[in-house]
Amino acid sequence: xxxxxxxxxxxxxxxxxxxxxxxxxxxxxxxxxxxxxxxxxxxxxxxxxxxxxxxxxxxxxxxxxxxxxxxxxxxxxxxxxxxxxxxxxxxxxxxxxxxxxxxxxxxxxxxxxxxxxxxxxxxxxxxxxxxxxxxxxxxxxxxxxxxxxxxxxxxxxxxxxxxxxxx
Amino acid sequence: xxxxxxxxxxxxxxxxxxxxxxxxxxxxxxxxxxxxxxxxxxxxxxxxxxxxxxxxxxxxxxxxxxxxxxxxxxxxxxxxxxxxxxxxxxxxxxxxxxxxxxxxxxxxxxxxxxxxxxxxxxxxxxxxxxxxxxxxxxxxxxxxxxxxxxxxxxxxxxxxxxxxxxxxxxxxxxxxxxxxxxxxxxxxxxxxxxxxxxxxxxxxxxxxxxxxxxxxxxxxxxxxxxxxxxxxxxxxxxxxxxxxxxxxxxxxxxxxxxxxxxxxxxxxxxxxxxxxxxxxxxxxxxxxxxxxxxxxxxxxxxxxxxxxxxxxxxxxxxxxxxxxxxxxxxxxxxxxxxxxxxxxxxxxxxxxxxxxxxxxxxxxxxxxxxxxxxxxxxxxxxxxxxxxxxxxxxxxxxxxxxxxx
Numbered sequence: 001x002x003x004x005x006x007x008x009x010x011x012x013x014x015x016x017x018x019x020x021x022x023x024x025x026x027x028x029x030x031x032x033x034x035x036x037x038x039x040x041x042x043x044x045x046x047x048x049x050x051x052x053x054x055x056x057x058x059x060x061x062x063x064x065x066x067x068x069x070x071x072x073x074x075x076x077x078x079x080x081x082x083x084x085x086x087x088x089x090x091x092x093x094x095x096x097x098x099x100x101x102x103x104x105x106x107x108x109x110x111x112x113x114x115x116x117x118x119x120x121x122x123x124x125x126x127x128x129x130x131x132x133x134x135x136x137x138x139x140x141x142x143x144x145x146x147x148x149x150x151x152x153x154x155x156x157x158x159x160x161x162x163x164x165x166x167x
Numbered sequence: 168x169x170x171x172x173x174x175x176x177x178x179x180x181x182x183x184x185x186x187x188x189x190x191x192x193x194x195x196x197x198x199x200x201x202x203x204x205x206x207x208x209x210x211x212x213x214x215x216x217x218x219x220x221x222x223x224x225x226x227x228x229x230x231x232x233x234x235x236x237x238x239x240x241x242x243x244x245x246x247x248x249x250x251x252x253x254x255x256x257x258x259x260x261x262x263x264x265x266x267x268x269x270x271x272x273x274x275x276x277x278x279x280x281x282x283x284x285x286x287x288x289x290x291x292x293x294x295x296x297x298x299x300x301x302x303x304x305x306x307x308x309x310x311x312x313x314x315x316x317x318x319x320x321x322x323x324x325x326x327x328x329x330x331x332x333x334x335x336x337x338x339x340x341x342x343x344x345x346x347x348x349x350x351x352x353x354x355x356x357x358x359x360x361x362x363x364x365x366x367x368x369x370x371x372x373x374x375x376x377x378x379x380x381x382x383x384x385x386x387x388x389x390x391x392x393x394x395x396x397x398x399x400x401x402x403x404x405x406x407x408x409x410x411x412x413x414x415x416x417x418x419x420x421x422x423x424x425x426x427x428x429x430x431x432x433x434x435x436x437x438x439x440x441x442x443x444x445x446x447x448x449x450x451x452x453x454x455x456x457x458x459x460x461x462x463x464x465x466x467x468x469x470x471x472x473x474x475x476x477x478x479x480x481x482x483x484x485x486x487x488x489x490x491x492x493x494x495x496x497x498x499x500x501x502x503x504x505x506x507x508x509x510x511x512x513x514x515x516x517x518x519x520x521x522x523x524x525x526x527x528x529x530x531x532x533x534x535x536x537x538x539x540x541x542x543x544x545x546x547x548x549x550x551x552x553x554x555x556x557x558x559x560x561x562x563x564x565x566x567x568x569x570x571x572x
Contacts (some may be wrong), residue, residue, distance in 0.1 A: 021502075022503060023502065023504070024264065024503075024504045024505060024506075025505065051392075052391050052394065053394055054394070054505075054507070054514065054516060054533060055505075055516055055518065055531065055533035057518050057529075057531040057533075059520065059529050060529075071518065071531075073505055073516065073518065073533070077391060077405065077407055080412055080413070082505070084505065102392055102394065103389075103392045103393050103394075103541075104392065104393050104394030104538055104541060106541065107537065107538070107541045108538075115228075128221075129220065129221060130220065130221035130224040130571060130572075131221060131224070132221070139226060139229055140228060140229055142232075144229075146229060146230075146233055
């Protein structure tokens with residue numbers, strides 16, 4: 001694992017800290033309030049240049065709390081570095097959009113919204129991506145049944161309980 | 168409903184409505200699968216493109232969470248269904264990273280040979296399909312003929328033409344059959360000349376060039392911001408290839424060039440793939456030469472089936488391990504890993520979170536086609552007419568199995 005000079009980032013953002021558990025690449029834990037500023041810093045700083053956003057992944061740790069997490073994978077193409085950002089979200093999950101930093105975030109965030117119901121503040125076009133607009137629920141949440149809920153399209157699905165259940 | 172649908176209510180009282188909303192796909196040959204594009208048109212000029220994806224969404228990531236690690240291989244086959252060995256490889260590497268094991272050398276070589284063969288198979292489709300999309304039917308017939316040779320090799324090696332599922336965690340399912348190496352080399356010899364054929368067929372074809380040259384240019388900066396990877400990124404002049412820059416398997420033992428182009432237009436993306444096939448051939452040749460003898464699957468009875476099948480008849484212990492593996496699968500230690508490989512379409516990443524059980528807690532696929540397709544929506548590319556959209560879409564080479572997951 002290459003050493004990335006993250007000192008300046010950690011100095012500037014007092015709420016950001018290193019996550020020592022990850023083995024494959026350095027990882028920063030960041031609260032949602034600092035996410036956008038940190039991303040702008042990581043991309044803009046001349047010594048870092050994380051100009052490539054590889055992936056945004058939503059994770060649901062139901063029934064634990066906090067429940068939702070966003071994982072960002074960044075690449076610095078000039079320096080050949082990889083970096084992971086992790087951001088715990090509240091419930092209902094809300095995070096700032098990073099589309100202004102990397103254009104590619106647009107669809108990744110729409111996917112996380114579609115699958116987990118994570119809301120991205122300031123996203124230019126936050127709509128469902130895979131599922132149809134009228135679809136009820138967020139399929140990748142862990143309390144959403146694998147077979148889906150029963151309706152006229154899905155007669156073999158699970159009976160929907162009145163309260164909760166991922167919907 | 169969606170914002171763009173409301174645009175249909177353009178005032179038509181004059182009978183001279185300028186803006187027309189047009190639907191392209193989902194069943195249209197040039198959308199390469201089930202992609203639906205909503206186009207806002209001003210005459211022949213495209214004002215806005217809105218891709219509607221998800222028609223092939225099978226919930227692969229949800230299924231991952233209820234499958235054991237070995238059962239997942241066939242699911243990864245169906246992501247980029249033109250190049251299953253690459254998808255298998257990326258996934259196997261992610262699991263192996265968490266297990267802390269490595270495939271035996273011969274197994275790694277076989278995986279790379281298959282991944283490069285599948286790269287040729289994937290690139291062949293697009294080198295033929297892009298010209299067909301813009302009107303040159305002949306090329307597709309030629310490339311499909313030659314792709315048949317690759318599929319025959321796949322069948323010889325794995326028994327299956329397309330969804331090979333040949334990788335296993337810790338190696339490959341079995342050794343190459345007798346005579347496979349000679350057949351692979353024979354293919355390399357035949358195919359090297361064929362690449363030049365496609366090139367001469369189309370390189371100086373004015374009709375083809377008029378449709379693809381200087382169409383849909385993407386600058387290097389835009390390409391990075393858009394998250395493009397693979398040939399789409401390299402066509403824009405960014406020298407970035409995970410096989411060289413973050414070598415996995417035995418790629419650091421191979422000699423090859425990373426193909427880059429300057430303009431980032433449709434022609435460059437097409438040409439980039441054509442040249443990459445030559446490099447793939449070089450790599451396959453080197454692999455066959457360098458490949459040592461030995462095991463192809465890791466020797467760990469708790470992770471892989473025994474290589475020597477006779478043991479099952481004689482050793483009770485082997486029998487128990489075999490049963491446990493087949494019935495319950497193996498456990499992967501708690502942890503997380505992001506493993507990216509250079510798939511034919513670009514960076515294929517698997518982000519795996521394991522909770523210590525036999526099934527992944529979360530397995531996210533960073534599929535290159537999904538990200539590449541997004542470039543179609545951006546204004547950064549200079550495509551003006553409807554015909555340019557078709558060329559652009561063809562040159563971005565999305566595979567819907569991977570876009571929709």
